[in-house]
Amino acid sequence: QQQVKQSPQSLIVQKGGISIINCAYENTAFDYFPWYQQFPGKGPALLIAIRPDVSEKKEGRFTISFNKSAKQFSLHIMDSQPGDSATYFCAAESSNDYKLSFGAGTTVTVRA
């Protein structure tokens, strides 16, 4: 049973556009929500993360929006660049068991 549901499965965006990826969870014990970026042949790498006590976190062109009441969070990639073409995973972790649960991933393609 997947504890974190991610959508869309894939998206294509023009260079300079905005990419938006959405995730939803059910386990209210989750208290850490990271996003990972994975390139082909590589392991995932931490991109940005948020705790549930804040509603938004921005790092450069990447922003996480968090809605605790709706149990949803999203990643916005502003001014998308061809180098952003990768697979993005949302994830969630609980202080109860320290198990990182991943979404199924979103493949982002940025067209030049």
Added chain:
Amino acid sequence: DAGVTQSPTHLIKTRGQQVTLRCSPKSGHDTVSWYQQALGQGPQFIFQYYEEEERQRGNFPDRFSGHQFPNYSSELNVNALLLGDSALYLCASSFGHEVGNEQFFGPGTRLTVL
């Protein structure tokens, strides 16, 4: 710093065989977690080792076992291989095992079971 390293890169086995995958954590890290990533899916947590003991385990059968050595390196063993065990196996290391400690992933070992 070489980061997290895993060996071998690729491995081909047949059903029923046993396999051992190896992981060296990033320098200074003491916690190692293993994940299985099926094609087109997100990584699934297998288990985590800290202080040479299995601290947490995901929903994987006992055929999956592991070990952590005093130098913090780790092995993942899978017995009685099934076709469904074909996947990318990722190792991640961190300093400590508290929530929010960044996990650094290796490039993975691609296991193919025929």
